[in-house]
Amino acid sequence: MLTLNHIHQGDSLKLLPALPESSVDLIVCDGPYGVTANEWDKISNIQEFNLNLIKEFSRILKPGGAAYLFGKDDCIDFIDYRPHLELKSRIIWYQPSRLAQGRLNYTNNYDVICYFTKGLRPATFDLDAIRVAQLVELEHRKRCENVPSVKNGPFGKTKFNELGKNPGNVWGDIKQLTYKSKELLSRDVLNTIQKPEKLIERLVKASSKEGDIVLDPFAGVGTTWAVCKNLNRNFLGFEINHQFIEMAETRINPPAQEFCLKFA
Numbered sequence: 001m002l003t004l005n006h007i008h009q010g011d012s013l014k015l016l017p018a019l020p021e022s023s024v025d026l027i028v029c030d031g032p033y034g035v036t037a038n039e040w041d042k043i044s045n046i047q048e049f050n051l052n053l054i055k056e057f058s059r060i061l062k063p064g065g066a067a068y069l070f071g072k073d074d075c076i077d078f079i080d081y082r083p084h085l086e087l088k089s090r091i092i093w094y095q096p097s098r099l100a101q102g103r104l105n106y107t108n109n110y111d112v113i114c115y116f117t118k119g120l121r122p123a124t125f126d127l128d129a130i131r132v133a134q135l136v137e138l139e140h141r142k143r144c145e146n147v148p149s150v151k152n153g154p155f156g157k158t159k160f161n162e163l164g165k166n167p168g169n170v171w172g173d174i175k176q177l178t179y180k181s182k183e184l185l186s187r188d189v190l191n192t193i194q195k196p197e198k199l200i201e202r203l204v205k206a207s208s209k210e211g212d213i214v215l216d217p218f219a220g221v222g223t224t225w226a227v228c229k230n231l232n233r234n235f236l237g238f239e240i241n242h243q244f245i246e247m248a249e250t251r252i253n254p255p256a257q258e259f260c261l262k263f264a
C-alpha cells in the first residue's frame with residue numbers, strides 16, 4: 001500500500017505501475033538527465049527513458065492533471081509524446097552562474113522543464129499565485145500608452161494586473177543553490193540533487209490546489225515534499241537512495257531542539 005506524505009524507497013520504474021489510473025493531480029519529475037557520472041544518472045537513451053515515464057504519467061494523471069519533466073534541452077527530442085500528453089510549454093530555467101565553461105561550444109546554462117497536461121485544458125493553472133513583478137513593462141507601457149499605434153492597436157485595452165505578470169517560459173529569476181544557500185541540506189547534494197524550493201513552489205502553486213495529490217517519482221532530499229507541506233498539498237514520493245530519504249525525513253520533521261536555559 002502506498003501512503004501519502006511519505007517517500008517510499010524503491011525503483012520508480014517498478015513503483016509507478018502500482019499507482020491506480022487517474023489518481024494524481026500533479027507530477028514533479030526531476031529524475032535522471034543522463035549527463036552526470038552519478039550511477040543513478042547513467043541512462044543510455046534518455047529520450048526512450050522519458051517516453052516510458054510520459055506513458056506512465058498519462059495513465060496515472062487525472063484528466064487535466066499536469067506533469068513537469070526536468071532535463072537537458074534534448075530530453076524529449078525525436079520521441080512521440082503526443083499520443084500520451086499535451087506539451088504546453090518548454091520552460092527554460094536559466095542559470096547564468098554555471099561553473100563549467102565550454103571551449104569548443106557555447107556553455108550550456110539552462111535546464112529544460114517540459115510542462116505537460118493530460119488533455120488540452122489544464123484542470124488548474126493558478127496564474128495569480130505565480131505572477132512576477134512587471135515594472136519594466138509598466139514603465140514601458142506608460143511611455144507608450146498615448147502613441148496612437150499602441151492606443152488603437154490589438155493590445156490597446158490590455159489591463160496590467162497589479163499582482164504582476166505571467167512569468168513566461170524563461171525563468172532567470174530563480175537562482176541555483178550555492179554553498180551559501182540557507183536551505184542547502186549538505187554540500188554533497190549541491191548541483192546534481194537538491195533543487196531550490198522557489199523553483200518547485202512555482203510549479204506546485206501553478207498546477208495544483210490545496211488538498212491535491214502531488215507525486216515526485218525521484219524525490220531526492222524532499223524539496224517537493226517540503227513545498228507540499230508548506231502549501232497544504234498531499235505528497236507522494238519515490239526514491240531509490242535511502243540516505244536521501246533520511247535527509248528528507250529530517251527536513252520535514254526536524255528533531256526537537258533541546259534548550260538549556262542558563263540563569264545568572
Ligand SMILES: C[S@@+](CC[C@H](N)C(=O)[O-])C[C@H]1O[C@@H](n2cnc3c(N)ncnc32)[C@H](O)[C@@H]1O
Nearest residue numbers: 011012030040194195218220221222223239240
Ligand atoms: C535530481 S535528483 C532529485 C532531487 C530533488 N528534486 C530534490 O530537490 O531533492 C534525482 C533523484 O532520483 C533518484 N533516482 C534515480 N533513479 C531512480 C529510480 N529509478 N527510482 C527512484 N529514484 C531514482 C536519485 O537517487 C536522485 O535522488
